[in-house]
Every structure is written in C-alpha cells, then in structure tokens.
Amino acid sequence: MNDHQPSDDFDELMRRALHHEADRIEPADGLHEIQARVRTTRKPVNRRPWLVTAGAAVLGTAAAVGAFAVLNGDNRQAGDSEVAGGPDTTATATGSPESARTGTPEPTRAPSPVPSDQKPTAPTPKTSQTRGKPEPESAGAVPVYWLGETVGFESGPGVRLYRTFVPFKGRATYSAVQLMVSGKADDPDYSSPWTGAQVSEVRMSGSLTTVDFKSVPKARLEPDVAEMALQQLVYTVQGASKATVPVEVTLQGRPVPQLFGVDVKQPLGRAQSLDVQAYIWITSPDNGAVLKTPFKVSGIAAVNEAQLNWRITSDTNRKVLDEGVATTEEAFKLTPYSFVVPKLPAGRYTLEVFEVSAADGRQTSTDTKTLVVK
Template identity: 50%
Template sequence: MNDHRDDRRDDSFDELMRRAMSEEAGRIEPADGLHEIQARVRSQRKPVNRRPWVITAGAAMVGTAAAIGAFAVLNDNTKTAEQPSIAGGPDTTSSASAEPTNPPTAPPASPKPTPSDPAASKPPSTLPTSKVRAIEETDLKTPKAVSVYWLGQVVGVKKGPEFRLYRTFNQVTGKPALEALRTMTAPKAANDPDYDSPWSGASVSSVRYTDDLIMVDFERLPNTKLEPEVADMAAQQLVYTVQGALQRTTPVQITQQGRISPDLFGVIDTNSPLSRAQATDVQAMVWITSPENNQTVKQPVTVAGIAAAFEAQVDWRATNVKTKQTVTNYTMTKEGQKFSPFAFTPKLAPGEWLLEVYLTSPEDGRITDTDSKTISVR
C-alpha cells in the first residue's frame, strides 16, 4: 500500500502530515447523503413531473412566518431522531445485500395477515425478506405517547428543504406504530394550522417488521402529487414516525395492498425500501418543548426547547397579545451546531403572550427557523 515510503528519510515529516490530515479529516462529519443520492438517481431514471406542491382541500399549508409546530413533551424517542450515526448506516447495507430487486408487478398480498396462520403471515413474494417471517407489533396494555411527525414550512429558506419535520406526541392504544401512522394519515390530521400531512386521507392496513426491514402496507396510498423534494420529506415523515413508534431504525418498505408503487406522490418508486435521512437534514431546527400551546402557566415562566443553532444562539420574542408590548432577548443552547436543549425565563406580566423562538442566519441576519406558542400567564 505504501510504496511511497521508499524514501524513508523523513519519517517525522511523514508522521506529522499523516497526523494532521487525519485530525483535519476527523473534524469533517458529512451529513447523510444516501437519501439525496437515491432521490437523484430516481429522478434521472424517470423524468420528473415538475408539478407544484398540490394540496388537497383541508390540508392547506399555511406559510405564516412564525408559529410552526407544537411539541408537547420530549421523551426518549428523541434519541432515535438525533442519532446521526444510524442514518444510512449498516442497516441499509445489510438490507441492500439481503434483498433482491422486486419486480413492480407482483401479486397482491392478503392485506391483513394473521400471525397464527402461516400461509397468510408469509410475506408476499414481492417483499425482500421472504426468508424471515415478519411479525406484527403487540398491542399496548396501557395508553402510550408516540411521536408523530408533520411537515411544517421553513421560513427564510435559501438553501435546504422548504419543509421540515415537526413532531407532536399523541396518546395511543393498540399497536403503537400502526396507530401513529393512523394519526398521521387521518383525514383532518393535525389540529395545528402550521403543520400538515401529505399522507392525510391514505389508509394504513398493517405494519410488520423483520430484523432488517419494516413493512408498511396501505389499503390506499395518498394520491397527492408532490414536488420531488416535498415528496422525499413526506417519505421521511413516514419513516421517522414508524421508526420512532417501533424504536427501530431499519429501512421502511411501503406497499399498497402488497404491491410496490412506482409513483408514490407522483415521484417516489417504492421498489427499494426507504432509509432514514439524517436528523439535521429533515428535522426542524428549533422548537419549544414546554410550555404547550394554549397552556396557562404561573410566574416565573420557564420556556424550554431544542435547537440546532449556529453558535448556539436562539433568539426569542414575547409579545403581549393585548398590549402588543414585546420583550426580546436571546438564549444559548448547551452546545452549538447540533440538536441541543435550551431554556430561558422571560419576565412576563400576567396576560396572554405569544412566545416565539427563532434562529437567524449568520450570513445576513435573516430569520431562518421559528416556533411559537401562545401562553397565558397568571
């Protein structure tokens, strides 16, 4: 390997160079790119139908500058969402090696296999893991909060996605992943006007998984057509939601009545399973975890949240809804550049306040990411 070492006269120089290069290289942690590459490969394979972001009635994306997303509590699920090393990691390798390509024209599978019936629970021949039996989740004995992701518009976008994933926590009973997806696909999905689900109106029939694949079968996939980038984000919305509920990060295979769809949202070929994109590429960059929207809080008010902020700075502004009095200041996250918690205690007189947190661009001071809550201070 090292035939350049034939001139060994200067080992200390070699050592210095090697050490410096490897140290410098070690500082560089690229974001997950697999998703992007796959999307580009896909769009090359098939000319992309450049249609505007079409939204069905009742699912209008409101582009308000402030107020995106409402996040209740943060529980352990956060970890799966913020573990960049998982993204596109060894999981995708093992699945790639284990799975033959699936012919797009495959016989339909029985939509609701019962695990007790071997014939029915055998995955359809179209699915890659015919060797391994897929299992269904077990029913929850007590209600549990699962994270459900939504698309929220990002303000001040110059580069990067126009929409990002925001999360809510929803109490479910029964099968957590299935119920999380049902929440996500419900006809009037989000009760917050700032975020939405392009999956709204679709109907999920089952969620099953093996050691290296999660299979989500739809009775009916959404028939919305999306811009490729938005479609990819919507795909990640499903990936994050189902993986969060199952606490697994294996790729997700989407089918409709057991069949692969060549044009989910008009652009995504579900022939190969979807892998998880890195959190920094898809998750919202700042959000308030506490208090909740419309919550009544006592003095002193402590606002807590999570942000991935340049130089750790999160700006905030509180506006009294009646008097329009504003208080602005900034706070720091524990660590800069990565998802990290922040908290601050604004001095707010009793009354109703609109609380906004936002990030500003280091380049030109534009507001780039926001979240807001309306709270009532007693």
C-alpha cells in the first residue's frame, strides 16, 4: 500500500487553479420570450378559409404516417419547451379571456422585426454558401410544427400552430424542415402548405439560421394564413436548432423576395406564442394509439379560468361514452393539463379536448385524437 500523502503546496495550487477557472465562467441568457405578451383584443378565428386558398399546396397532407409517431419526452431533443412557447419559453396571455379569443384581429404580423442587435448583413448572391455552417449530426426526436384548423371562431386565419415530435437521424434542423415540407403529419388534422418544397441545406452563423431551398411553394395564401405558414417554418427551425435567432430563407443560394404572397426579403423573427400557437393541444396519447383503460391524457392549453372540457365518443354510433372537465396549471397561459379516462369497452373512439366559451357557450379550440381501446 502506498501511504504517500499529497503536499499542502500542491493542494493549494490546485485550489487556486480551479477557482481561477470557475471565475471565468459566465452564464448565458437562455430565456428568450419569457411570458410572451398577448394583445388584449383579438378577432375570432375562421375555421376553413385557408383550405380553398391554399389549393393544391395542401392536398394530401392529412395522411397519417405511422413512422412519424409522436415520441414521449424521454427521447426528445432538449430545447423545445413542454409549454409550447418555442425553445425554453412560456407564453402568457394578459387581459380578459374573451378579449384574448373573440375580440379584434389577432396574430402579430410576421415576419416580426429582427432585434437590433441581431440584424444580419445584407444578403449576397450566394448567401447560403457563404454564411454559417451545417449542424453536427445526431439522432433523437425533433419538434415539427403544423397548421391545424381552429374551431368555434368565425373570422381570422382559421389555422394555428400545433407541434409534434418526430424521430430523426442526421442533422436535426435540416431533418425537421424536411419533415415539415413532406406534409406527412402523424395526425390527419394537421397539414403543411409547404408541401412540395425541396430543402437544400440549413446553415447557422450564431446570429442567423439560413434555410436554403431547391424549390419553394408557388401558392399564394390569404395574408394572415401566409403569416402562419411563415411562422410554421420559424418555429420548426428554432425548436429543432434550439436557437431563437432570425431565420433567413434563400432559393438556390439567393434571397427569396416573396413566399405565399408575403415579403420575405428580411430574415423572419418569431411571433408571440399566443398569437400563433393553438390554445389547446393533446400531446398524449398519440393519434391512432392502441390503449388499455384507464389511460391518462395530457397536453398544453391556455384557457379561461384554467378550465377545459373533454369528451369520449364512439366512432361506431357517435354516442358519448364519457366526458368531464380538467384544469391547467394557470389560466390564460400555455401550461400543462392532464386527466384520466376511466374504463371503456374495446372499440374505436374519438377523444376531444376543448373550451366552452364563457360568452355564449360555444365549443372552441378543439383538438381531437382517434384512439383504439383493446
């Protein structure tokens, strides 16, 4: 046995060195868009105006693909918050609940201005070839945002953003954008007007993320729907890259003047969460899941008085077999909710989670999943 004891001088030198290194560490600010502000007046949202306008750009995007099943939290990439506010954020609504959903027009116009300390240099003819670098390769699951119809509103864009987690292997942000433009969401209620676009590469400079396309959609959308489509790209890129920097769009290395009829000459900033994201999401179970009862339902919602409703309906005869209420952690803020569905006979069911309007009792902000009980 070696009984050698380290010298006191050596210990003192090590302590000084470690203390010196610790003093050099500076914590980074990772909280971007904490408590995002929602304007106190907002128009109700129309249910389907974008379907006619988008035309062929969105046909076929309702197909469910089992390979893109939503994963549980254990396999997810860090950086996209469970509260649905984009990377590491929580969205907060202010004002009355009715003004937040049924007042004057809603979403914040996107692209939102680039922060003054993040303005990129003017685009050059070969922007994506000269600025930034690709991500390292990895594997796991990335957040992908989709457009889903709103329910119970009579004006506005008629669509909002919903998020799913999708498995990937390779470059996270490139994979997420590829999945977004494929239009192959695991839930047939979700779709993408980017269908048919071809992604060339994604490059990052630290203050800007550049998405270069081989081809982009040709469709023109209603302006408010087009803004939602642009935010779909921004949220997908920022969620997958874990960076809230502006997103630049190029076509074969050159700036793109317009997308969906909207000016995109400047890099795109992220709109406030509650201006563009759905008020109620079901995050578990997945659409098409095969379950045994009882089972737990969980999700994200921003609702009046922190209360929402749920209903289980038989797909065979549309009979309501069970229903109830649940609560979120906070009112008017995108926070988690959960509840347990009790025992059901074997069969195929539709799960609905929704809000009942305090103004007139309408069912609003519905998200649905089709489930099979063994």
